[in-house]
Amino acid sequence: MDDVSNSTVSATSTPREIRMAARAGRISSTTRGLARGFVQAGVVALPKDLANDFLAFCQKNPGPCPLIEVTETGRTGKCAADGDLRTDVPGYNLYRDGELVDQGHDIGMSYGKDLVWFAIGCSYSFEYLLxxxxxxLKGLKEGHGNPLFVTKIMCERAGAFHGPMVVSMRPVPNEKVGLASCLSGKLPLGHGAPVHVGDPSLLGITDTGKPDYGMPVEIGEDEMPMFWACSVTPQAIAKERRLPLMITQRPGQMFLTDYKVLSMMV
Structure with a gap:
C-alpha cells in the first residue's frame, strides 16, 4: 500500500482514533506527533518457539526493548482495551531468515494469526517530554526521523536473541543535555536515559554522517550528540541471526496505547 498523508488524524486525535484509522487502512505514514502525550509502541511478532526467548531478551535488555504488553492473540487487554497489534499499526515489515521480504498493512493478519505479539516502548514517547x-529536535524539524546506528555494545543474550544494540542519535544544545537525560530517564517505557553522551567512537560509530538506518542529522558546534537505546535492535538481531520469521512495524509507524506519558513517568 502506498504511503498517504495522515489527513484524517492529528496531534489532538485520541489513541483509539489513530488505531481505528490504521485498522481501516486510512493512514500509512509516521505516527510521530499524533495523539500527543500518549505512549507509542513498536511491535514484534514471533513464532511460539521463539517467543519465550524474546520475552527473556526484553527482560534482560529493557533499554532497547522496554516491554509494554505480550499477547498470544494480538489483541491487547492492558495498554489499549480494544487494540489489536495485528491491525492497528499503519504498516508492517515481514522478515524471513533475517531478510526483509514484504511490507504492508495486511501482513499482520495474513501472517500473524499464530504468532505471539509484543508491544515494546518507542522513543516518540520521551520525545514528547523533550x-x-x-x-x-532536528530530525523532527527537518521532516525525517533520527539517525540510527548499530553499536559495539552487545545486548545480554537470551536464547536465540543476541547481538549488538542499535541506538538513535539526537543532537541537543549543550546547556540542555542534563535536562534531556533527566526527563528521558523518568520514562523507562520510552527507553529511559541515554546510553551514551558525547564521543560516538566509544560506541563503535566511526561516522555520524553515515547512519545504518535513516537520514543523517548535523551536529552543531554548540550541540552534544546523545544516544538512546532503540527498539530497532530486535530487527537488527533478526537479520544477523537469520531468524526464520519475524513481523515488526515499519519504521516510524507505531501502535498508539491509551497510556499517558506523564502517568508512566517514575
Whole structure:
C-alpha cells in the first residue's frame, strides 16, 4: 500500500482514533506527533518457539526493548482495551531468515494469526517530554526521523536473541543535555536515559554522517550528540541471526496505547 498523508488524524486525535484509522487502512505514514502525550509502541511478532526467548531478551535488555504488553492473540487487554497489534499499526515489515521480504498493512493478519505479539516502548514517547521542555529536535524539524546506528555494545543474550544494540542519535544544545537525560530517564517505557553522551567512537560509530538506518542529522558546534537505546535492535538481531520469521512495524509507524506519558513517568 502506498504511503498517504495522515489527513484524517492529528496531534489532538485520541489513541483509539489513530488505531481505528490504521485498522481501516486510512493512514500509512509516521505516527510521530499524533495523539500527543500518549505512549507509542513498536511491535514484534514471533513464532511460539521463539517467543519465550524474546520475552527473556526484553527482560534482560529493557533499554532497547522496554516491554509494554505480550499477547498470544494480538489483541491487547492492558495498554489499549480494544487494540489489536495485528491491525492497528499503519504498516508492517515481514522478515524471513533475517531478510526483509514484504511490507504492508495486511501482513499482520495474513501472517500473524499464530504468532505471539509484543508491544515494546518507542522513543516518540520521551520525545514528547523533550519538546514540552523546549528542547528542539532536528530530525523532527527537518521532516525525517533520527539517525540510527548499530553499536559495539552487545545486548545480554537470551536464547536465540543476541547481538549488538542499535541506538538513535539526537543532537541537543549543550546547556540542555542534563535536562534531556533527566526527563528521558523518568520514562523507562520510552527507553529511559541515554546510553551514551558525547564521543560516538566509544560506541563503535566511526561516522555520524553515515547512519545504518535513516537520514543523517548535523551536529552543531554548540550541540552534544546523545544516544538512546532503540527498539530497532530486535530487527537488527533478526537479520544477523537469520531468524526464520519475524513481523515488526515499519519504521516510524507505531501502535498508539491509551497510556499517558506523564502517568508512566517514575
Amino acid at each position: 519538546e514540552e521542555a523546549g528542547i528542539a
